[in-house]
Amino acid sequence: MTDNNNLVFPKLETDRLILKEMLIEDAASIFHIFADEEIMKDYGRFPMKSIEEAESLIAMFDENSKNGKGIRWGILLKEENKIIGTCGYHNWNKRHSRAEIGYELSKDAWRKGYIKEAVKAIIDYGYEIMDLNRIEAVVYPENEASIRSLINHGFMKEGLLEEYAFFRNVYQDLIMFSLLKKNWLKK
Template sequence: MSIDIETFPVLETDRLVLRKVIKEDAHSIFKYLSDEEVMRYYGLEPFQTVDDALSEISWYETIQNSKTGIRWGITLKGEGEVIGSCGFHNTVSQHYRAEIGFELSKEYWGKGIASEAIKAMISFGFEQINLNRIEALIEQQNFPSQKLVEKQGFIREGLLRSYEFTRGKFDDLYMYSLLKKDFIIF
């Protein structure tokens, strides 16, 4: 099992279109990834230039080309601007699992947009690429993301102490998971 797709999948929900991020989206991505609040738990410093956004887009292409992940740009239906992104990375093919990641422009927080996008992405993961386990690694202080994944049925399994070194410090991360069998019931 790998994320082996011939044509980039576009996912649609009631309000959203999740689509491939392209170089022309760099200014939109820079707009929200240069915001300190958005980047607080992202693991990177706030972006300083559009070139930082182009590097991020390049990473999206790299994980897709290596079949270890996929990242969608989140857009509102009828509008082309990318307001966030979500996707899978760190795929472990032989174990049918992947991590999720997501972020959203601050002006769209609290409107159910991230929840709607993640639900579509999770469905794709279980139904189209045959994942059995989806993981989310979330910092202890990132309560909104914890609440978001718990709303989708994720279970907190434990604390990974000093799991990542980001932004000059070691971070403890909660490990959350959602299993295919639980999603079907959920």
């Protein structure tokens, strides 16, 4: 088994973004994003109420990375040197070569193509470095922007998962999307 504590966190770069390890110093930016009700309604959590919650989330992302359960990058806007969101993988099942993708952006970064850039970079990383065969995404049926983004990246809708998750004290329906490596290679 690999000792993930000695691995260097991968830094990815696109034209406008740097995908980097989140540090405690990034807690204020993370709090700004995760304290927003409009963003959190699609994330499956209630909005954060304190900076300590942001620090705990960063620590959880770090722990998951070290334990090989996933990897979560902070999305840094190069021109402003500011974290505008996060993206990455969770529920990484190495035996079956699959992981679930997730992402969110601060509202002031919406509709500027940043998620398109970030998601392409992490899909490439998932197939080339993590050796994934399948990337999954589960999305609220009403989250039209995320659904469009996934379809634009080649994800296929697999179906509705009724009452699939217990988020925000309610059983929620989610739509399952997937992108298989063989289909990614055709792009």
